Amino acid sequence: MKVISETTYYIICGSLLVFTVLTYLAALVDLGEWNLVVALIIAAVKGSLIILFFMHARYSSHLTWMVIGAALLWLGILFSLTLSDYLTRIPFASVLIF
Amino acid sequence: MQKAEQFPELQYRDLDQQREAAELGMWIFLTTELLLFGGLFISYAVYRHTYPEVFAEASRHLDTVIGTVNTGILIISSLGMALAVYGAQTAKRKRLLFGLIAAIVFGTAFMVLKGIEYYHHYLNAEFPGLRFDYSVPDAKGKQVFFFLYFAMTGLHAIHLTIGIVLVCIILYLAYRRRFSPDYYTPVENAVLYWHFVDIIWIFLFPLLYLIDVHK
Amino acid sequence: MNSEITLERPEIEPINYLNARHGIASWLLTTDHKRIALLYMISLTLMFFVGGFFAILIRLELLTPQGDLVTADTYNKLFTLHGLVMVFFFLIPSVPTVLGNFILPLMIGAKDLAFPRLNLLSWYLYLLGSAFIIWCLATGGLDTGWTFYAPLSTAFSNTQVIKGITGVFIVGFSSILTGLNFITTIHKLRAPGLTWFRLPLFVWTIYATSMIQVLGTPVLAISLTLIAVERVFRVGIFDPTLGGDPILFQHLFWFYSHPAVYIMILPGMGVVSEVIPTFARRPIFGYNFVAYSTFGIAFFSFLVWGHHMFVAGESMYAAMAFSVLSFAVAVPSAIKVFNWTATLYKGSISYDTPMLYSLGFIGLFTIGGMTGLFIASLGVNVHVHDTYFIIAHFHYIMVGGMVMAYFSGLHYWFPKISGRLYPEGWAKLAALIVFVGFNLTFFPQFVLGYMGMPRRYYAYPPEFQVLNVLSTAGASILGVGYILPLIYMIWAWKFGPKAGNNPWGATGLEWTTPSPPPEFNFDITPVVTEPPYNYPTVDDDE
């Protein structure tokens, strides 16, 4: 397994802390629907930094990448197909008109 | 006192193969963990879609300061774990021990702050199942929000507790000089687990604490 | 059958995994995958008969239109426990934990699984889960159906829901750990030269099954946990009176439980893919297609769960998507059926018992799959939803498909596992009885369901009686068919003739090692240089 230098770890940790403050500040601004999106994007960036460097995925085998990919893909299936139901429901009131 | 030589288990060709297998096994395990939390995250998505305003209102009952500080604490604990791996890989024993101890200390601090939060919710009758005030407006949605809040942070806290116990064991083994640059798989796997728990929190933080705080 | 000439001295039993160590502790603390497989086999057989016992009571109650044998409440518990035990404690673990555990390391030329101690832990978790189920039924049982639908399971049922859920939760982790172990083993412990496309198809199917176990089961675990929390603490995550949404539980539950059907059927397909080439003496037709379709099935199985909720209040647009996707699963399944059939073409087929079961599998699975298409169409589904048509459909898959495949595999590898041959005549008779009994039990249920008989009721209008009597008669025949192998296999284990290394003349690494295999499978790690199923073609023989 590849040795990552201490400096890298400190830099990553520092940027994670900066992103945390950024998350908080972004939440103070009214972006409407986009508040959620921005928060999730920042969280995703933080998560990727952790996976890539703290968890050494950047230097890991293709197999590890496949496992990570499968995990995310399946999470995506769970979300998209469940929401495909909730986001396309016709409100009960409009059904009553028929 | 360094263990002279490590032998692979019988089914492995060599130590490298054994280490790779352990690492793969750990990543697969984390996959199952992700989908375990995934069930809660999708529930959150569904109910936030159902009760958008109530969720925003209820979110304001959470302590944003503690939430933010806790996020920082967990990130620093992760740094400790990262340094521990570095120490194990380069045979820098002090780094290894120091990193593990830092992770334990910061992990415990997180749990203490979390406990304070839980206690306040209990006092404010925002703890579904134990003490919850159903007479407030929009009680149903609020109940669902706080149920999810406790389910998600609670499951996270359980994982963190397991992580702390795990790291204590690793610390003991490291103290007994069980690890060397040739063999540090347990450290590596504990680190993977710890970072995973950290990532979950990084998503929980904005989803639970920061809904429409600008209002 | 050309049996090999083996140089055996009859007076000295060679050292193998069975006689290498002695005593109870050598079994209960073993990390040998072969011994753990036998431990699983024994515990699974016990659970199979527990589940079968409930099936018998259900069929006896349905012999007459009136509810006379048991009360309505008892009947609810009977079908719940039948489903729960059979699904979670027999069908899901069956082929992976018994045959997979035993054969997989042998097939890939490994000395054991990647994590032998974890393997033992999985078995203990299975036992603990079973203990909870036994405790549950000893203290009054469970009446929610095996699906645990909320809010029935959280707010209304006054039976032992928590014990049942705990049992399933624990056995779920057993399943996850087994899957994790298999995936790692297949990746890391293949013998030199054993590339992915030289792997026997059984290994591919076990791999795909393990993927489903690892990716699906956690979602079941969390949804069951939520049910338990809602029930114990009276909070609302699914209960609509407290703000929850019961449909969400169905989403989470079926996200796992539809793919779980493929956890059951895929390894069965793997067994059939081994048996057909062996007894047709031909390489499998279209190896790559069969291998890829395995993954196609595993992947698509996660995209169709909404077909269980067409009438539950799901959005009609989602329902359309789920319907179309459900049709898509039929494609890779059909590819497999066509390839098996094509393998038989021009083969020199011998009708040994494993082959009989496998041929039975192909036919019955096809019927089960085709009727699955009927009920995946939205319009038909509304008509037959929650009727016996559904019951018949999934029993054709699970019993006609899966259990047949399990029996096929048991007979196929019995000589390897025990070192003995089972009595062929009795085995063929049992296979015939199972086939006849099965069809007599479940075919009438298609008709009943089409006529409108709903599932999960203990009484029915008198005009349904004839078909129900047929079904009950079939079930008793089926029961005989299941008990026969138990008897002759125990007999053969003790008194059967010695099998030799390779009684079927099959290809595959598992047949190169002695029967029963030595403790560490191979004295010298084998090197693979050939594609799988490398049978000489008929023309070469002549």
Ligand SMILES: [Cu+2]
């Ligand atoms: Cu289904």
